[in-house]
Amino acid sequence: MTQTRNRVTVRPATHDDAGPLISVLAEAFVDGPVADWLIPDPDDRRAVYHRYFRKVLLHGLAHGEVDTTADLAAVAIWYPRPERPSGIPAEHLAALEQATGVYAPKFTLLDAMFEAFHPQEPHHHLAYLAVCPERQNRGIGTALLRHHHRQLDTLGVPAYLEASNTRNRELYRRLGYRAGPPLILPTAGPTIWRMWRGQPSAAGPAAFPATGPRPRRRAR
Numbered sequence: 001m002t003q004t005r006n007r008v009t010v011r012p013a014t015h016d017d018a019g020p021l022i023s024v025l026a027e028a029f030v031d032g033p034v035a036d037w038l039i040p041d042p043d044d045r046r047a048v049y050h051r052y053f054r055k056v057l058l059h060g061l062a063h064g065e066v067d068t069t070a071d072l073a074a075v076a077i078w079y080p081r082p083e084r085p086s087g088i089p090a091e092h093l094a095a096l097e098q099a100t101g102v103y104a105p106k107f108t109l110l111d112a113m114f115e116a117f118h119p120q121e122p123h124h125h126l127a128y129l130a131v132c133p134e135r136q137n138r139g140i141g142t143a144l145l146r147h148h149h150r151q152l153d154t155l156g157v158p159a160y161l162e163a164s165n166t167r168n169r170e171l172y173r174r175l176g177y178r179a180g181p182p183l184i185l186p187t188a189g190p191t192i193w194r195m196w197r198g199q200p201s202a203a204g205p206a207a208f209p210a211t212g213p214r215p216r217r218r219a220r
């Protein structure tokens with residue numbers, strides 16, 4: 001357990017924390033350009049997000065590293081990625097379809113794009129970071145990130161994430177991430193900034209690494 005300077009206590013999440021943390025995720029992500037693109041119908045969005053983030057959180061607890069705060073106001077889901085991306089397992093796609101119903105095609109497309117353009121170097125992937133809306137902007141997200149970065153820096157392991165808007169992109173920049181080429185989601189979708197936090201050198205933050213094969217250019 002870590003208590004940061006601004007008195008945010010960070011600890012690993014457990015299954016007992018699942019209910020509150022699913023709500024934190026669903027409520028933190030319910031607004032924004034990616035949510036508008038994934039589930040345009042605002043009446044459906046909250047219910048689908050609660051089902052979707054239940055799947056996300058339980059998967060994180062089983063296969064990743066999930067950090068939370070003592071008051072359960074925030075959650076960060078990290079996955080150690082020691083190897084090259086190997087594709088999305090069929091059971092993940094089935095669970096995704098079950099959780100998101102008619103909205104599954106866009107969720108599946110988002111996952112496929114994130115996987116295809118994932119860095120190949122070993123790293124920890126920050127899949128989700130959320131602070132409950134009424135507690136945002138008080139340093140809690142920064143505290144969760146710094147807590148995990150300290151562990152990564154001790155081991156010399158880089159971090160990677162996909163930033164979903166320009167405001168949170170600046171938060172990550174301040175914490176040592178460098179943006180790579182952006183991804184633009186199809187059918188008038190939003191821009192996603194892929195960000196990498198490697199070991200800094202005298203020249204500044206580490207360069208963005210190689211990612212999956214680029215799509216072939218169309219012949220003119």
Ligand SMILES: CC(C)(COP(=O)(O)OP(=O)(O)OC[C@H]1O[C@@H](n2cnc3c(N)ncnc32)[C@H](O)[C@@H]1OP(=O)(O)O)[C@@H](O)C(=O)NCCC(=O)NCCS
Pocket residue numbers: 028029129130131132135136137138139140141142143162163164165167168169170171
């Ligand atoms: C992004 C988020 C995790 C940051 O945690 P936080 O505790 O609010 O942030 P901190 O107080 O530590 O740092 C403040 C910075 O976070 C970012 N931030 C804060 N609220 C934000 C919001 N609603 N949306 C996007 N970025 C936000 C900004 O960069 C802000 O700095 P600024 O006020 O100078 O613009 C949190 O606001 C959140 O859950 N937002 C909604 C979900 C989300 O966008 N998650 C990240 C997905 S990549």
